[in-house]
Amino acid sequence: MAAENQDQSQKTEEPTEKKLDEARKKGNLPLSREVTGAMSILAAVVLAGFYMSSFSAIMSDSLATLIVNAHDIDVHTAQGDLRALAVGIMLAIAGPLLVIAAFFAVSAFLSVWMQNGLMAAVERITPKVERVSPIAGFKRLFSLSSIVEFLKSVGKVLAVGLTVAVIIYSELDSAGNATGYAPDDMARLMLSMTVRLLFAVLLVYVVIAVLDVLWRRFDWLRQLRMTRKEVKDEHKQMEGDPQIKARLREIRRERTRRRMMADVPSASVVLMNPTHYAIALRYDRGKTPAPLCLAKGVDRVALKIREVAQEAGVPVVETPGLARALYPLVEIKGLVPPEFYRQIAQILTVVMKQDRRQHRRKQHRQTFE
Known part of the structure; x- marks a missing residue:
């Protein structure tokens, strides 16, 4: 921690556009996992609100034969029938499961695309010794970023836990009155409670994601800060050494003078x-x-x-x-x-x-x- 602070104290200059471009090409981008979590919960809310009824009906129809005629199936002599029945059930629910998987896959893709766009960075998946180095891992464990991540995780658990507790407490009366409900009414009640719970958690996650995006951007720029010497060296590299440029100008003037x-x-x-x-x-x-x-x-x-x-x-x-x-x-x-x-x-x-x-x-x- 002290070493990191000492190293960062020397980096007082904001990163140049060239430094930022190099970081982007290497895949070093401010990526918030909380945005992915928020998008996943949003996908769950959409699925629960608009698709779970259809999915439940498909599941019920697929399992109806097995449940209704369970007493007629002899597991010792009807292995072929059991295999055919299992295949039929899997084929029936494969499509709905693919829809659910596609929802979550698209939400994960959008969470990355919204933050940094699409960019291929082979260097991010290239094995490096420092990534498995115990010393480097120990330094990262006690870095400022790690401390912030720990505090953020604790805060996230408390915020989400408190939200879930408040929603469940507010629904206790409804749940208590549901003891005499028919199965279909009970299912609709549970689905409605699930949607409200997921929506409340989604709102909390949106706030967490916005704060995390701001922190990630700040921490990314902080880690890419440069020393004054690095800025000067980069300027010389891009613009050329002033002495060399002056000499080249003098050579060009001399050639022009001779031709003249x-x-x-x-x-x-x-x-x-x-x-x-x-x-x-x-x-x-x-x-x-x-x-x-x-x-x-x-x-x-x-x-x-x-x-x-x-x-x-x-x-x-x-x-x-x-x-x-x-x-x-x-x-x-x-x-x-x-x-x-x-x-x-x-x-x-x-x-x-x-x-x-x-x-x-x-x-x-x-x-x-």
Whole structure:
């Protein structure tokens, strides 16, 4: 008991959804036996109220031949007749008995289904050494759950016993007046008393079952509580180690930066601000509906973009206001927003004219050379 309290005192965190799902898959679910008991009593009430009259008639008809003609049967010479009579009786009552068994089977199934639904858990039926360990059994014997179970059993016996005593005491006068009843009237009286008794016990069991379901749920969550370290370890397992995730993000950024820098030489122009922002744009008439952003960056990345562009002969235009306004609105491999078409078109027009002049000058020099 002390060991359990010491272990539970360290588990201060509520179980995570992952921990609950793992418990469900293993068949570790809060199952109340009192619900099964209440459903069984409900089945007994239904059977007693709506089926026992028919069952009694079938039993009476089946045994009538044996009872009425009992003096004519010679047990020494009529073994075949006795065997046939017994088989006939068993066949006659087999159907009604199957109905009764089906009622109780369905009630047991519904009691489990209502609490946790249907779930197959092979691990629950797999043999384990700790289940037969005397030490583990001794610990369970003096655990909080065992103490609650003991108190609950005592309370259940007292509640049901008191209910039965009250019902029987209230029916003593009726039973005393039944001494002169005919057999059929006596049977109906006994059936009526049985139904009332079962119904009273059912009401007590419903209260017990509701309280037990609440306790089972609380105890189940209590046993699945986790330490802070377990919660952190599970979070790392699900989300990944923060250091590893940061490293992966850095690797992805570096790869994106390399691909971006490789595209800068194919740009039509690079817009600068003049050292804080850089945006590399490409426009191919007839191929793209608008200028396309090949690369962008700030501070050191911006300086690197300008360096690569200058080495590749890409025009670099310092437009502080345009670069600063365009940077947050355009994505890499994305098109320039329409509100910037006019300004960028003017810049591209100037750049293309300069490029054509330089191209003509180069051709002119080559001609004279």
